[in-house]
Amino acid sequence: MNRRLLAITLTIMLVIGGLVAGLFSGPIQKALTTQMTNMNTMGKTAAQGQASPALPGKGTQQANPTKTPNAGNMQNITAPAQTNVLAQDTFQRTDQLFWGQASDGRKWQGDANTLKVFSIVGATGQIANGQSTVNAVLGPVSDNANALLSGSVNQFGNGVNLGVVLRWTNGQNWYKALIDGEHLSILKRVNGQSTQVRTVPFQAQDGKIYNIRFQAIGAMLFAKVWRNDLPEPARWMITLSDPDLKNGQAGLRVVLQPTTVMSITSFQAVPATMGNDL
Template identity: 25%
Template sequence: MSPVSRRAALAAALAGTAAGVVPSTALARAPEKASRAPAAAPAAVAAAPGAQPPATVWVHRQDVNEGRFFRAGLGGPLTARMTGAAGPETYEVSDAYGPLATLTKGARTVTVHGPRRTFTEQKKAFTDRFDRAVPGWGTSPGGGRWATPDTGRAEFRVEGGSGTVVLREDGFSQFATLSDSLGDVDVSAVLTLDRAPAGDAVSAAVCCAYDGDGRNYRARLSFLTTGEVRLILEMAAGNTTTVLGGPVQVGSGFRPGDRWRLRLERTGTALRCRAWRDGQDEPATWQAAETDGTLGAGGTGIRVLANKGGTALPVKVLVGEFTVAGRRPEPPEVTHDLWVRLLDTPFDGALTPALERRLRDWAGDTSPDALGYAAMFLPHAADAVDPVLGTRVLGESGYGPFNTKTGDGTREIGADFWEYMGLDTWTFPNGEAPAQPENTGPQKRWAGFLDCSGYVRMVYGHHMGIPMVNYRDLDGTNLPRESADQAAKGPGVVVAGFTADGVPGQAPPPLDGLRAGDLVYFDAYDSAGDDDGVGDDRGTIDHVGIYLGRDQDGKRRFSSSRKTPDGPTMADLGALSVLDAGTELYSRSLRVIRRF
């Protein structure tokens, strides 16, 4: 079946959903009046049986004056004027109500004014089980790179499925931390020691609001020389440590290798913690709690200490699991009334009667657009199955499977749209074979994953209909496989970034011509292929995202599939997903803007 007829079948299936009845993962409320019945979001199709309602991924907030957006046949004649914006020739089309749409000569994408929407994302929970072989603690799966000190007082390494800290000197605390800044957070760990304390206690804690070793909240387990285990809730601010709760005795008879679970929760100014032996039920009540608003958002991590006077050294603290479930102080939000649609052919500069009818119809259309599809792969997005292909075509995506060759906990690059769907192969219109037919057999190791360019191809190619190839026929009409080819030879027009010699510039291009739905291309990865804020500006396009619009802080925010967050995200794990944040990774490594 051709891609066009496949999408028609999907649209027919969606049309069977009652107009205005829309799932929480897509449109919170549909307009009551429209020039035609709006199609429900695809997330309603074949949702996983028994699945719990996920958090909102994108929300449609109904405008007060909704009537102005449903103006097919209304609003008087349309007029077009050149905008004077930087970059390619761009036209704003208006009617009596005001701006209706913006078109770009040579591009198929059109931004249309419609109902206002808010795109947002809640952070995914993750658990680090330290199942890797790396120096230090390496990179956690979904939490970013661990920061561990290089000090003779302690040694950090991963061994035997645990993150270990070898404490060689008493009286000094050591931290291993993740930099993602969180406000409300729920953090827990599984902890033990390799030998019984002697001389004085040994402590292990989970931390939040970390802003340097001298500023953090922590829930601390103190393993005493008597075998007693005590829980203390503390705050470090400046050079002062304040006990907020406890100490509370939670156990006795500790022996080396006994595993304890420790949990710290922060909600607003409320802090509470509890601890229990691994394998037993989690206590129903919190064992220490307090209210404190001294510290703001910050990182999470582990803090270990051999008290002054301890003699059982070196002692090894082992972290078997580290889990974080939380969010930023405010989740990122992008709110505007722009919908990104696709013309059948590139705009040639002429406003024809047929194009006028198309623009008027789009003004009242709430079926998914490019931005809507982009949001349907973010964390907590509901699954949807294509009724023709019989495969999952929407739903939360990862970045790629773990790299089994290196065993270092990093993820492989290479997941394209057809592999996300769990297909063995894909036939492109030009007869080209897939780049890596490795999704065969029952394991389907690439199923459910999209790398950065695979994410773009899934949204703009598979769902929006731009024809795709891999590495042949890069003629400016097809959508290539790799981000570097997309930037240089992809469909549409370049908004900014290439020099007169046809190569990407060595500095971020101006952003004044940027519009929602544009593709943003980066030289972002470091030599290890990590997107963790290192970056080495090697002169090669290696990453791509979809520009969403300005967030609640006025920053230009994009969505892309990234290794550190493990999949499509518009949030800030490892590095800010914004384009105008000065020296931040993606702001400084942006090189090309293209409009399909």
């Protein structure tokens, strides 16, 4: 009897347990499934974070970004000054009496800052309103030099000429390459004695801008001239040897008449080398 009652009681308990398990198995399974899904997602995210860094522009900062130069600082960078120019003037300054300070920062010497025939007019170095021979020199004393002058004369004739000087030490010692409207010539003056060393025909027109290039290397002198709107001649028009003067400054020496107006647009002198002796 007791065994039968025990068996019936166990059977009833098993039935009740099965009913309870059937009622709650769905919610329990759902909870366990959600927990496992969250754990898997977190693991994948962590793994991806280690393998692939976040890209810039996605709310994160890129490690070791490339630095960009500060544009404001670049405005303070200046190109190195030219060291191979002995003298230079472009005359790009306001109108004034005398030639004053050249564009290279040096002050013109000779007569350029003492005689009133010199002035700056319309961004050119003007020489006018006089009747004389005048000099304007610029830069340090040198031995081998190449000078280039660009300028015009309103009217040639009656002794008027426009010239470049090299190895100028004073009004009594210099070499000069000049145009007078009909010729290109090289003159020299040594201890007050002037000599025309060489001359070649060259027709220069009134009012046209001409370039005169004059070079001295050792005892050799070279000269050529061409109109400013034409190419520079490949070869020198005058080549000669003269050992009398060894060094001096570069500049201009001109002869004026009362109605003469000369307009110098640029002047430059650089050290000469044998590669320029064509």
